[in-house]
Amino acid sequence: KQEVTQIPAALSVPEGENLVLNCSFTDSAIYNLQWFRQDPGKGLTSLLLIQSSQREQTSGRLNASLDKSSGRSTLYIAASQPGDSATYLCAVRYSNYQLIWGAGTKLIIKP
Amino acid sequence: EAGVTQFPSHSVIEKGQTVTLRCDPISGHDNLYWYRRVMGKEIKFLLHFVKESKQDESGMPNNRFLAERTGGTYSTLKVQPAELEDSGVYFCASSSTMVRGRAGETQYFGPGTRLLVL
Numbered sequence: 001k002q003e004v005t006q007i008p009a010a011l012s013v014p015e016g017e018n019l020v021l022n023c024s025f026t027d028s029a030i031y032n033l034q035w036f037r038q039d040p041g042k043g044l045t046s047l048l049l050i051q052s053s054q055r056e057q058t059s060g061r062l063n064a065s066l067d068k069s070s071g072r073s074t075l076y077i078a079a080s081q082p083g084d085s086a087t088y089l090c091a092v093r094y095s096n097y098q099l100i101w102g103a104g105t106k107l108i109i110k111p
Numbered sequence: 112e113a114g115v116t117q118f119p120s121h122s123v124i125e126k127g128q129t130v131t132l133r134c135d136p137i138s139g140h141d142n143l144y145w146y147r148r149v150m151g152k153e154i155k156f157l158l159h160f161v162k163e164s165k166q167d168e169s170g171m172p173n174n175r176f177l178a179e180r181t182g183g184t185y186s187t188l189k190v191q192p193a194e195l196e197d198s199g200v201y202f203c204a205s206s207s208t209m210v211r212g213r214a215g216e217t218q219y220f221g222p223g224t225r226l227l228v229l
Binding site: 045089 | 154169
């Protein structure tokens with residue numbers, strides 16, 4: 001069964017710290033992996049997409065890595081800011097177009 | 112360019128009633144997806160349209176759910192009759208079509224419809 005797990009479920013850190021969010025998936029035959037952000041009461045915003053052939057993707061202070069063989073991805077946030085507070089979701093796509101989702105990590109950045 | 116829009120943003124109905132959710136994808140996107148998140152659970156795939164055709168409806172929970180995309184533009188998702196366990200957030204997403212008919216990689220999501228069945 002294809003499952004995606006995100007650890008931790010919640011994380012609270014002081015502003016300015018670097019942090020890592022984790023995502024693991026049970027079936028390594030992925031097509032791609034996406035990290036999303038969801039703000040309370042809002043929709044889902046795609047942050048980064050990593051193809052199965054890639055090792056990492058970067059966008060500003062965000063860096064996502066992918067290790068297909070071990071079934072893991074990490075989202076690294078540098079110099080965190082209060083505006084980064086949100087729920088971060090990891091979603092994996094296999095050969096069809098369905099996205100298999102993790103439960104998310106709720107991130108709080110304390111000023 | 113407008114993003115994916117969904118209507119209504121919230122809906123509160125009683126068990127046994129009917130509710131219809133609407134999704135307008137990004138203009139020109141042939142691929143449209145429905146997902147939902149019930150309380151405390153992960154987001155789950157419901158179905159995928161390519162233009163007006165259902166490409167994959169393996170995630171539809173039961174025959175109380177009916178999705179349509181007449182004309183290949185906007186889509187509706189009808190729940191009839193609604194049950195308590197149908198409460199949650201229903202997301203719609205769309206993606207473009209790449210060469211050779213493959214769906215675009217990035218799915219763009221709408222804000223969701225929050226459904227509460229009492």
